Every structure is written in C-alpha cells, then in structure tokens.
Amino acid sequence: MLIRKPSDIKPSEITSEAIFLQRRKLLSGAVAGGLLAAGGSMGRAADNAPSAPTLKFKDNVQYSVTEKPNTFEEITHYNNFYEFGTDKTDPAENAGAFKPKPWSVTIAGEAEKTGTFTFEDIIKSHPLEERIYRFRCVEAWSMVIPWVGFPLGDLLKRFGPTSKAKYVEFTTLLDPKQMPGQRSDTLPWPYVEGLRIDEAMHPLAFMVVGLYGRDLPNVDGAPLRTMAPWKYGFKNGKSIVKIRFTATQPRNTWNILAANEYGFYGNVNPEVDHPRWSQATERRIGGSFFGARQKTLMFNGYADQVASLYQGMDLRRDF
Ligand code: MTE
Numbered sequence: 001m002l003i004r005k006p007s008d009i010k011p012s013e014i015t016s017e018a019i020f021l022q023r024r025k026l027l028s029g030a031v032a033g034g035l036l037a038a039g040g041s042m043g044r045a046a047d048n049a050p051s052a053p054t055l056k057f058k059d060n061v062q063y064s065v066t067e068k069p070n071t072f073e074e075i076t077h078y079n080n081f082y083e084f085g086t087d088k089t090d091p092a093e094n095a096g097a098f099k100p101k102p103w104s105v106t107i108a109g110e111a112e113k114t115g116t117f118t119f120e121d122i123i124k125s126h127p128l129e130e131r132i133y134r135f136r137c138v139e140a141w142s143m144v145i146p147w148v149g150f151p152l153g154d155l156l157k158r159f160g161p162t163s164k165a166k167y168v169e170f171t172t173l174l175d176p177k178q179m180p181g182q183r184s185d186t187l188p189w190p191y192v193e194g195l196r197i198d199e200a201m202h203p204l205a206f207m208v209v210g211l212y213g214r215d216l217p218n219v220d221g222a223p224l225r226t227m228a229p230w231k232y233g234f235k236n237g238k239s240i241v242k243i244r245f246t247a248t249q250p251r252n253t254w255n256i257l258a259a260n261e262y263g264f265y266g267n268v269n270p271e272v273d274h275p276r277w278s279q280a281t282e283r284r285i286g287g288s289f290f291g292a293r294q295k296t297l298m299f300n301g302y303a304d305q306v307a308s309l310y311q312g313m314d315l316r317r318d319f
Contacts, residue, residue: 024258053213057128057148063204064132065159065301070143072212074286080137081218081238082187083172083179090181091219098178100215100222100239109169109245112160121222123209125158126150130213131206136268136300139293142282147227148210153201156243161197165245169194170226170237187253193237194250194264195228196309203231204305230302235266263319268300272319 008254052292081091084098103119128148136142156168172191182189199205209216216222221238228235234254244250256307261275270274270280283291310318 001301013240046106054215055148055210055213057130057210057213060129060131064130064146065134067132067134067144068134069146070286075145075211076145076217076219078141078143078285079223080139080233081181081219082238083181083189083191084219085181086126086186094180095218098218098222100218103223103241103293105224105240106242107159108242110162110165110247112162117161122155122224123150124306126154126207128210130210133206133227133229134300134302135229136232136282136296137226138234138262138274138279140274140277140279140282140296141285142294142296143285146212147208148213148216149206149208151203151225152205152226153203154209156197156200156245159243160246161245164247166197167194167246167249168197168200169242169244169246169250170240171242172237172297173239173241188256190241191237191253192250193226193235193252194246195226195235196249198309199228199247199306202228202306202309204302230268230299230306232266232268234262247294263313265310265318267315267319268296268298269315269319270296270298272316280312 077092078088079091080088081095084091084094097312101119104116105119105122106116107114130148131144132144132146134142135145159285161168170193173179174182174190176189195205206229207224208221208227209224211217211220215222221236221240224240225238226236226240235252249264252262252264252266255264268279273279279296281293282296283293284292297303
C-alpha cells in the first residue's frame with residue numbers, strides 16, 4: 001500500500017457498545033426463531049449500523065474473538081479497494097453504483113470439475129455462519145469484523161483439486177467501466193492473490209459473502225471475497241471472479257509491485273518489520289480519534305491454530 005496519512009474515523013461515527021449488543025441479541029433471537037430470509041439488502045440505519053440482518057446464519061463462537069467489533073460504518077468507510085481509488089474513503093464514495101449481481105465465478109486449473117458457475121451455484125449448499133475475526137492491515141491498522149460466510153475449504157473441495165494443486169489463485173473482476181481505479185495503472189490489474197492449498201483448506205480460511213448479517217457491501221468486496229484472518233489484509237482479494245488451482249506458486253499483486261515489501265505469505269508477524277515501518281504495534285480503528293495503539297500478535301492472535309502450517313520455515317525469508 002502506498003504511504004499516505006490515513007484520515008481517521010470521526011468519534012460520532014462509532015456505534016455504542018450497548019446498541020451493538022442489543023442488535024446482536026435481536027439477531028441471534030431472529031436466527032433461532034427462523035425468522036430471517038436469505039438474500040436482499042436493506043438501507044443503512046440511522047445509528048450507522050445495518051438496519052436489519054437479511055442473511056440466515058449461525059454464530060460460530062468457536063472461531064470468533066470476544067473483542068468488540070468495529071461498527072458497520074467504520075468497516076464500510078475506511079477501506080483499501082484500489083479498484084475504486086487509493087484513499088481510504090474512495091471506495092465508499094465510488095463503489096455505490098457497482099453491480100455485484102448477476103455474478104459468476106470461473107473455476108480453473110488443477111481440478112476435476114472446472115467451468116463457470118453463478119454466484120448462486122457457488123453459495124448454495126453452504127450453510128452460512130458468522131465469525132468475528134480480527135483484521136490486520138499491513139499498514140499497521142486493525143479492526144474486528146463480524147463476517148458472514150462459509151469455510152473456503154468446503155467450497156474448494158467441491159471442485160476436486162487434483163494432487164497437482166499445490167496453490168490456489170484468486171482473481172478480482174476486471175471492469176474499468178464499473179471500477180474507476182482500473183482506468184489508471186496504480187496497480188497491475190486485475191488484483192490477484194494466492195494461498196498455498198493447505199492454507200486455503202485451513203478451517204479458519206473463510207469465503208465471505210456478508211457483513212453484520214447482510215449482503216457483503218460493495219466496498220468490502222461484494223459479492224464474495226476471501227478472509228484468512230492470520231494474514232495481512234492484502235492477502236484477501238475482493239470481488240472474486242476466478243479461482244484457479246495451480247501447481248506452482250501464483251504471483252500476487254503487491255508482490256509484483258514491490259517484492260521486497262510484500263511477500264507471498266503475508267502472515268501477520270510483529271517480529272518482521274515492513275522495510276518502511278514497524279509491524280510490532282497496530283492502531284485499532286475506532287474508540288478514540290486516533291485509534292488506540294496495541295501490540296500486534298503473532299499470526300494476528302491465531303498462532304495456536306495456524307503456526308503448524310509454517311513449521312520449519314524461515315518467516316523472515318518467507319514473509
Ligand atoms: N482486493 C482488491 N481487489 N483490491 C484491493 O485494493 N486491497 C487489499 C484487500 N483486498 C484490495 C483487495 C487490502 S490492502 C486490504 S487491507 C483489504 O482488502 C481491505 O479490506 P476491507 O476494505 O474490507 O477492510
């Protein structure tokens with residue numbers, strides 16, 4: 001990410017904990033009562049939180065942190081989505097007209113079943129769950145986000161990856177008409193990211209289709225994006241149109257742009273600094289005007305679950 005001074009969230013935009021807790025109570029009650037219908041989305045409520053959940057999902061407590069999530073307003077107004085501009089506020093300003101439906105995803109490469117599938121084909125047969133994940137950007141800011149989705153590995157397995165599939169590559173939509181940022185060459189388009197197959201199959205790796213119980217907002221990568229919470233945000237491509245199983249390590253956008261600054265792995269690691277700044281601490285968005293600074297945790301706090309994936313690797317070299 002380019003170095004720029006982040007414009008901070010105004011304190012007036014922060015939903016109080018009481019309102020948040022009240023909403024969550026309503027939400028789980030509605031799910032338990034089977035009252036929610038799938039699909040659709042509704043306008044933003046006056047308190048800057050979504051007015052009502054529209055997706056049917058279960059809370060996944062096992063994979064959720066207990067820290068207070070950021071508000072819907074924060075999560076949708078402080079974004080990196082260079083397809084809509086390079087400033088944190090650009091996606092909120094420029095992504096409103098983007099049409100995430102109809103949508104299709106092409107499955108390609110080392111798999112038994114390849115082809116192009118509608119978004120509905122992709123998500124059907126996957127029960128949705130909510131996971132409250134920590135989110136750490138490589139730029140040393142962080143949030144806590146209640147995503148709705150399903151395990152990425154469950155989706156990938158449906159296409160029967162062959163024994164040659166050692167990596168998975170994710171490609172974002174290329175559509176300069178809808179994505180004004182793609183009309184200039186800030187990044188080599190389309191945005192591409194990748195995971196090793198065992199990372200992609202890890203139970204924490206998530207395919208996200210919703211936020212705060214409603215369809216994923218455009219600014220966060222509608223209609224679907226990946227989320228590996230132990231990695232820096234840049235590893236999680238948005239608005240994915242292609243998933244390709246590969247035998248060799250795919251290139252990833254930020255690595256193509258600056259290989260000495262952004263590696264393939266992008267694992268959160270407070271001991272390995274970015275060449276231009278420290279990764280030891282992070283600024284948690286919200287709470288106070290500048291956001292409280294806190295220590296960054298190894299693998300973003302998910303070390304117990306994921307450290308074994310990297311046993312024997314030199315994390316300074318494979319950053
Ligand atoms: N995906 C695409 N297609 N384009 C992007 O610019 N930015 C990445 C990642 N995925 C990016 C992307 C970076 S740097 C971050 S930090 C996260 O998206 C931000 O996700 P969020 O805006 O939902 O918080």
